[in-house]
Amino acid sequence: DDPDTANSGEGSGITDRGCHERCSGTPTPPPWPTPTVTPLPMTIEVDISMPAAIFEPGMICGCTVLVTVDGAAPLTGHPLLVLLDVYGALFFAPSFTPVFDSYLAQYPAFPVGETMVTVIDSFEWPSGAGAASHIVWYAGITDPQITLLRSTIGFFEFGWR
Numbered sequence: 001d002d003p004d005t006a007n008s009g010e011g012s013g014i015t016d017r018g019c020h021e022r023c024s025g026t027p028t029p030p031p032w033p034t035p036t037v038t039p040l041p042m043t044i045e046v047d048i049s050m051p052a053a054i055f056e057p058g059m060i061c062g063c064t065v066l067v068t069v070d071g072a073a074p075l076t077g078h079p080l081l082v083l084l085d086v087y088g089a090l091f092f093a094p095s096f097t098p099v100f101d102s103y104l105a106q107y108p109a110f111p112v113g114e115t116m117v118t119v120i121d122s123f124e125w126p127s128g129a130g131a132a133s134h135i136v137w138y139a140g141i142t143d144p145q146i147t148l149l150r151s152t153i154g155f156f157e158f159g160w161r
Contacts, residue, residue: 042071044151048137055160057127063119076109085136133159
C-alpha cells in the first residue's frame with residue numbers, strides 16, 4: 001500500500017498524510033502577549049479655518065490655525081507646520097516659500113488650552129484674481145526632530161471665482 005493514498009476514500013482526490021496517527025486533537029497555539037498601550041501625555045488637535053470655502057471679490061479672507069493642547073503641561077519645542085498646496089506646488093508658512101519653515105520661533109511653547117495662530121491676516125478678496133479651486137491648507141504639530149506627527153492633521157480646501 002502507498003501511505004500517501006491509504007484511507008483516502010475512493011475517488012475523493014484527498015490524500016491522508018497520516019496526521020491521524022501523529023496528531024491528537026487540535027494543537028493549542030502558544031498564548032499571545034497582551035499588548036500594552038502607552039498613552040501620550042497629552043492630546044494635540046490642530047484645526048484650520050477661513051471665513052469661507054469659496055471667495056469672491058469684496059469678501060473678507062484670512063486663515064487661522066487653532067492649536068489645542070489637552071494635557072498637564074505646555075507643549076514645548078514641537079514645530080507647527082502649516083503648508084499651502086497650490087496644485088502640487090507647496091508653500092510653507094510663515095515664509096510662504098517652497099523651503100521648509102515652521103512657527104517654532106514664534107511659538108516655542110503651546111500652553112495647555114487653545115492658541116490661535118494667524119497664518120494670513122484678514123483682507124478683502126481682490127477683483128480680477130481669476131478663478132481657482134481645490135487649493136488646500138495642511139497643518140500639524142510634529143516631534144522636535146520633525147519625524148513624527150504628534151497632532152491631528154488640519155485640512156482646509158478653498159477656492160475663488
